[in-house]
Amino acid sequence: MSSKQHNPIPKIVVVGGGAGGLELVTRLGNSLGRRGEAEITLVDCSKTHVWKPLLHEVAAGTLDSHEDELEYLAQANTNHFRFILGRMQGLDGQAKTIRLAPILDSVGAVLVPVRDVRYDILVMAVGSVCNDYGIKGVAEHCMFLDTTEQAERFQERLMEEYVRAHVTKGKLEVVIIGGGATGIELAAQLHEVSHLLNTYGLDRVKPADVKLSIVEASPRLLPELPARLSDATLRELHKLGVDVLLKQRVVEVSPAGVKTDSGQVIPGRIKVWAAGIKAPDFMKTLGLETNRANQLVVRPTLQSSGDDGIFAIGDCAACPWPERNGQVPPRAQSAHQMADLVHDNILRQLKGRGLKEYRYRDYGSLVSLGKFSTVGNLMGGLGGSLMIEGFVARMVYLSLYKMHQLALFGVFRVGMLTLSHFFRRSVHPKIKLH
Ligand SMILES: Cc1cc2nc3c(=O)[nH]c(=O)nc-3n(C[C@H](O)[C@H](O)[C@H](O)COP(=O)(O)OP(=O)(O)OC[C@H]3O[C@@H](n4cnc5c(N)ncnc54)[C@H](O)[C@@H]3O)c2cc1C
Structure with a gap:
């Protein structure tokens, strides 16, 4: 031995x-x-x-x-x-x-x-990973965001549907199931994309042709967070034109769209499941x-x-x-x-x-609504909560990732990474185009 x-x-x-x-x-x-x-x-x-x-x-x-x-x-x-x-x-x-x-x-x-x-x-x-609770059609027809590969596959699918809508002069409908932070942040990012792609040449698909819906079973968004945060998020999403359907439990997903317990069918070629984990x-x-x-x-x-x-x-x-x-x-x-x-x-x-x-x-929760806004509460566990919105919230949100990077790389290398990111952004498009 x-x-x-x-x-x-x-x-x-x-x-x-x-x-x-x-x-x-x-x-x-x-x-x-x-x-x-x-x-x-x-x-x-x-x-x-x-x-x-x-x-x-x-x-x-x-x-x-x-x-x-x-x-x-x-x-x-x-x-x-x-x-x-x-x-x-x-x-x-x-x-x-x-x-x-x-x-x-x-x-x-x-x-x-x-x-x-x-x-x-x-x-x-x-x-x-996402928990589909065994609901009919979810595994077959929904996309998930558990891994980088799934997120990249989603991006490819999104670009395909944009091209389809551009060629057919049709609409693009995305249904997001789950009104938690993941679903909300995705909707805000997709709204931002609808503006960016328009400026990069897919100009037959106007931002108004992109219909984004969030379906949530609870009576409010972000059910586990304070109600004030849910209200502020709902207001921001309405400003972005996102359709929010509350108290609608999804019972079936088909290639054409999402059916809820009220009998409503929300059409969408792209469906994303972001409702619960296991x-x-x-x-x-x-x-x-x-x-x-x-x-x-x-x-x-x-x-x-x-x-x-x-x-x-x-x-x-x-x-x-x-x-x-x-x-x-x-x-x-x-x-x-x-x-x-x-x-x-x-x-x-x-x-x-x-x-x-x-x-x-619990240092609080922040929800990023793309470059447009960030809302959140801080110090959730310290006997009270402080609502923050806008620029301050955005900075605190970005600092979460910096904390992770600091734990992995230390101060000097995070400084270098931040600089290189800044310079890369000045020569690369604001969105991945392929
Ligand atoms: C789109 C999205 C947005 C989010 N936004 C926020 C946010 O703003 N704020 C926040 O606090 N949280 C957010 N979350 C939740 C947060 O990402 C998770 O709570 C966090 O990543 C959990 O960390 P973890 O170390 O437990 O697992 P993960 O970060 O998921 O890492 C798990 C690792 O295990 C590996 N793995 C899995 N199975 C196996 C196996 N069988 N064998 C070997 N390796 C395996 C995976 O490859 C992965 O590297 C978000 C989640 C998503 C999906």
């Missing part, structure tokens, strides 16, 4: 390099990994990372995903962790291994067979406690309910939020905070010290 196999340093495996997982693995690499005190591994089914809250911009074409993507291998190389490309499909809690599905080549033959990866500490950070289905097969949305049930230390060596963070964790008598919401800010806590808890666990408990700090 080689000395490597006897290596006594603990193996820490983080599955999922998203908003939470990539920040965590970068911090662990720069603490334990750099000092040779642990072997840190990131497993992700994709080769690159794009911060998920940007996906509606990728879908609309106002952001080219290749401009903002990060190569996991490069991040691993500079931050003292290793990267394994693979999709986790199983867990053996006794043997302390995770199982990765085979990787297929471009013609469907096995390129890399099934593999097992050993861990001493495992962190699940696999995020979430953790990936394989999570419920791991032999660990999960809830109805496949999320791993965790204790306040973010350890799974049944195994001290397994943590979960971000959208795939069902974490209690006692102050609200509910569960921590699936947001980038929760994933960021959980990554911080689990970093500290892993260090404590390795030193045999007691673990800290996670307490979600």
Whole structure:
């Protein structure tokens, strides 16, 4: 046996390099990994990372995903962790291994067979996917924004429909199901696109020919946020000409459009499902406690309910939020905070010290309505809430992404990235045109 196999340093495996997982693995690499005190591994089914809250911009074409993507291998190389490309499909809690599905080549033959990866500490950070609740026609006829590939596919479809409307002098109808932040932000971006494409030559499709609808089952938009925010968002959407249908539960989706429980049919060649999330289905097969949305049930230390060596963070964790008598919401800010806590808890666990408990700090929510407006509330958890709108809200919204970049790259490189982004924008079109 080689000395490597006897290596006594603990193996820490983080599955999922998203908003939470990539920040965590970068911090662990720069603490334990750099000092040779642990072997840190990131497993992700994709080769690159794009911060998920940007996906509606990728879908609309106002952001080219290749401009903002990060190569996991490069991040691993500079931050003292290793990267394994693979999709986790199983867990053996006794043997302390995770199982990765085979990787297929471009013609469907096995390129890399099934593999097992050993861990001493495992962190699940696999995020979430859209939950279609089994509604008829959703899986077949709706588009989703769970991954960069899906967002890019949406953008291609959008351009095709624009060309079709341009050639036939017809209308373009997009129906967005779900009046949460994702659906609203997408509608605002698509409105912006209708103006931009007009100036780039598709001038037979006027902004008024693009009909955007949001269908929401609740009596108001953003049901989980304060009513004042819902009202402000509704006003802004009306200004943009977006049709908002409230108290309409979707019961069926067909190629032609969306049918609701009131019998109304909203026509649309493009339908987007943005109404609710669940953790990936394989999570419920791991032999660990999960809830109805496949999320791993965790204790306040973010350890799974049944195994001290397994943590979960971000959208795939069902974490209690006692102050609200509910569960921590699936947001980038929760994933960021959980990554911080689990970093500290892993260090404590390795030193045999007691673990800290996670307490979600709700710094508020912001909804970007494209370049036109941003509305939001701040300090939601600090005993009150402060409504902000317009320029200030836009700046705070943009700072969320900067915080993620800071966690990954540090101050100097974020400064350089911001400068290069500024110069690139001055020579590139404001929208992806192909
Ligand atoms: C369009 C859109 C807009 C949003 N806007 C906001 C916003 O403005 N503010 C906000 O707070 N939140 C926003 N969110 C929600 C936010 O993106 C998520 O809450 C956040 O990304 C969750 O982080 P995470 O680390 O749990 O998972 P993710 O960031 O989703 O990362 C999960 C990672 O796991 C990998 N993975 C998945 N399955 C496997 C597997 N089986 N094996 C290996 N790897 C796997 C994926 O490739 C991915 O890299 C938005 C979401 C969307 C879709």
